[in-house]
Amino acid sequence: MAIVPKRKxxxxxxxxxxxxFCVDSKLxxxxxxxxxLRHFITERGKIIPRxxxxxxxxxxxxxxxxxxxxxxxxxxxxAASMIQG
Known part of the structure; x- marks a missing residue:
């Protein structure tokens, strides 16, 4: 049997x-x-990690x-507001 090399x-x-905030000091x-601050929370209201x-x-x-x-x-x-339907 010949040895077939694996794909790289x-x-x-x-x-x-x-x-x-480091790039733009005006922020x-x-x-x-x-x-x-809304850019740093999820739809569910959790804080996005670093x-x-x-x-x-x-x-x-x-x-x-x-x-x-x-x-x-x-x-x-x-937390996110629960929509009741």
Whole structure:
């Protein structure tokens, strides 16, 4: 029997995510700016983790704190609203 070489796979290159707050210093994390904070929560109201959002550790802590403050002031929901049908 002849030995058949395995197919060589191409290496997969992933683009490194960049913290949008480090790139643009004009962006400010504020608990009153709900439109900016909506990018960092899921449809169900969960906070998106750092490895998915691409934030650095410092800005992820600030985003998390801002979301929690906005929730406390009832600017953002704690969970998704249940639609009853």
């Amino acid at each position: 796979r191409r290496p997969i290159f992933h683009r490194r995510k960049v913290c949008r 400010v994390i504020d608990h009153k700016d709900v439109n900016t 490895r998915i959002s691409g934030n650095c550790a410092r800005h992820q802590r600030k985003v998390t704190l801002a979301i929690k403050r906005a929730r406390h002031l009832a600017l953002m929901p704690y």
